[in-house]
Amino acid sequence: xxVSIRKDLADAHEYTWRALASAGTWWSSRQRRELSETAVAxxxxxxxxxxxxxxxxxxxxxxxxxxxxxxxASGAPEVSRxxxxxxxxxxxxxxxxxxxxxxxxxxxxxxFRNSLGLPACELPDATDDEPTRVPPPMLADATLNWVPVAAxxxxxAAVVQALTAVPASSADLWxxxxxxxxxxxxxxxxxxxxxxxxxxxxxxxxxxxxxxxKCHY
Amino acid sequence: MLSVSGKEQGxxxxxxxxxxGIPQVGALVDFALAAVSPARDIAAxxxxxxxxxxxxxxxxxxxxxxxxxxxxxxxxxxxxTGAVLHRKSSMAAGTAVGADAFxxx
Numbered sequence: 001x002x003v004s005i006r007k008d009l010a011d012a013h014e015y016t017w018r019a020l021a022s023a024g025t026w027w028s029s030r031q032r033r034e035l036s037e038t039a040v041a042x043x044x045x046x047x048x049x050x051x052x053x054x055x056x057x058x059x060x061x062x063x064x065x066x067x068x069x070x071x072x073a074s075g076a077p078e079v080s081r082x083x084x085x086x087x088x089x090x091x092x093x094x095x096x097x098x099x100x101x102x103x104x105x106x107x108x109x110x111x112f113r114n115s116l117g118l119p120a121c122e123l124p125d126a127t128d129d130e131p132t133r134v135p136p137p138m139l140a141d142a143t144l145n146w147v148p149v150a151a152x153x154x155x156x157a158a159v160v161q162a163l164t165a166v167p168a169s170s171a172d173l174w175x176x177x178x179x180x181x182x183x184x185x186x187x188x189x190x191x192x193x194x195x196x197x198x199x200x201x202x203x204x205x206x207x208x209x210x211x212x213x214k215c216h217y
Numbered sequence: 218m219l220s221v222s223g224k225e226q227g228x229x230x231x232x233x234x235x236x237x238g239i240p241q242v243g244a245l246v247d248f249a250l251a252a253v254s255p256a257r258d259i260a261a262x263x264x265x266x267x268x269x270x271x272x273x274x275x276x277x278x279x280x281x282x283x284x285x286x287x288x289x290x291x292x293x294x295x296x297x298t299g300a301v302l303h304r305k306s307s308m309a310a311g312t313a314v315g316a317d318a319f320x321x322x
């Protein structure tokens with residue numbers, strides 16, 4: 001099926017597939033590529049679908065990271081504050097924040113191709129690039145999220161501040177969000193449309209998907 | 218945002234049943250449901266995609282797929298970072314659609 005995809009949306013998804021296999025702030029290119037493989041496999045196959053979680057698997061990122069990615073990617077995960085605390089104790093909180101961004105964007109990229117009846121994209125080859133380790137902004141504990149966020153905490157909605165402790169991951173996610181949903185600057189305009197779906201139609205789909213994913217937020 | 222945008226545009230929205238007073242509600246909801254089905258029913262997805270294209274056009278179907286993708290992304294972002302609502306109106310809307318049952322935090 002040949003589908004015509006508007007350019008900004010196609011570009012945003014192409015960027016996302018590249019970013020999934022590129023070095024991040026706290027994970028290398030090789031680690032992110034294999035973690036993205038686990039995320040993509042888990043979106044449809046559940047938390048045990050990744051070849052990197054086989055008993056004999058040897059991974060660059062480590063089993064704990066793959067297990068965390070698989071759990072979050074698999075749809076309606078049993079993610080609790082206790083699980084978060086145990087996972088970040090093993091991985092580190094900034095490393096965990098980057099993994100959330102990786103999982104979220106991988107799920108979007110996988111879902112979009114599936115919805116259009118297209119096969120999943122092949123992830124680009126990994127490089128030898130190491131994580132940038134760019135120091136985080138000044139951080140603060142939040143009441144609206146478990147994860148640390150850029151100070152001042154709770155000045156914005158929970159999802160907006162969610163990845164701000166790792167600015168590159170936050171930027172990647174919102175670049176995709178602007179193309180998929182509503183550009184940030186248009187969010188307050190309840191009549192905004194691209195000429196295809198009305199705002200009500202957009203929000204109907206958003207609510208339906210969130211409900212299906214059992215997301216309270 | 219569904220109830221707020223519906224109110225602004227004069228479109229009837231019933232949150233508990235997720236029924237909305239727009240002509241293509243069935244095509245949109247069925248497509249979204251097929252797209253997020255954990256069973257990955259390719260046949261159902263194809264049928265609902267073709268119906269959406271027939272009723273609203275290919276560009277609208279692509280944008281609907283993009284919105285589905287966005288909320289596959291946002292739900293994982295919210296769950297993974299333990300995001301909680303901070304506005305009373307948002308909490309009330311969540312209660313209205315029965316989302317309080319999904320509270321895990």
